[in-house]
Amino acid sequence: MQAAIIGGSLGGLTAALLRDLGISVDVYERSPLELVQRGAGIGFLPGSQRYLVEGAGISLDAISVATSRLRYPTHDAGFAYDGPHQYRFSSWATVYRELLTCVPLDTYHLGHEMAGRGENSTGITVRFTNGAAKRAARDTTRNSTKTGHRGIRVAIRIARPELINAKLM
Numbered sequence: 001m002q003a004a005i006i007g008g009s010l011g012g013l014t015a016a017l018l019r020d021l022g023i024s025v026d027v028y029e030r031s032p033l034e035l036v037q038r039g040a041g042i043g044f045l046p047g048s049q050r051y052l053v054e055g056a057g058i059s060l061d062a063i064s065v066a067t068s069r070l071r072y073p074t075h076d077a078g079f080a081y082d083g084p085h086q087y088r089f090s091s092w093a094t095v096y097r098e099l100l101t102c103v104p105l106d107t108y109h110l111g112h113e114m115a116g117r118g119e120n121s122t123g124i125t126v127r128f129t130n131g132a133a134k135r136a137a138r139d140t141t142r143n144s145t146k147t148g149h150r151g152i153r154v155a156i157r158i159a160r161p162e163l164i165n166a167k168l169m
């Protein structure tokens with residue numbers, strides 16, 4: 001099975017970990033350069049931590065900090081709220097960099113903006129604005145399986161939430 005993941009930010013790089021299930025994965029990012037941070041820290045939720053810690057063996061403390069209190073300051077140097085609150089924070093760039101180390105670089109394609117896709121009886125093609133195309137042939141051997149599997153699938157993840165992980169076949 002093959003997967004083409006459109007968008008090489010945190011979501012796309014996380015989806016690329018499908019590779020660990022034996023899926024052949026390529027990630028296509030429209031930016032011609034590796035992505036850079038655009039803001040402050042990000043909340044680092046358990047779902048985002050899991051692969052890096054359990055899969056890649058990275059220390060949670062090496063890539064995030066723990067906070068123990070939540071405070072809402074007021075203008076008079078007091079606090080509208082001050083109470084215990086366990087949370088983890090990281091930086092976007094840290095999470096991006098660590099996820100990138102889990103993905104073979106020859107499968108992370110910068111400068112590839114998806115322009116469209118199509119399919120016919122022989123396979124699926126994803127087209128990019130730079131003229132490149134990713135084609136996956138239909139796996140005819142799977143057509144006869146009892147599962148009714150229709151052959152190869154290409155999972156397309158793009159930035160629009162309603163199309164996340166939409167299956168082409």
Ligand SMILES: Cc1cc2nc3c(=O)[nH]c(=O)nc-3n(C[C@H](O)[C@H](O)[C@H](O)COP(=O)(O)OP(=O)(O)OC[C@H]3O[C@@H](n4cnc5c(N)ncnc54)[C@H](O)[C@@H]3O)c2cc1C
Pocket residue numbers: 006007008009010011012028029030031035036037038039040041042043091092093112113114115158159
């Ligand atoms: C570069 C960047 C820096 C950020 N920095 C911070 C930060 O410092 N702090 C913070 O709190 N939040 C930050 N965010 C916001 C938030 O953390 C991200 O939105 C978060 O990474 C969500 O990840 P995502 O993969 O779901 O979506 P996004 O991060 O929005 O990534 C979508 C990716 O898809 C690519 N893409 C879109 N359309 C196409 C197409 N047709 N073909 C190919 N590629 C396509 C985009 O270029 C983008 O890289 C940042 C987002 C980005 C993109």
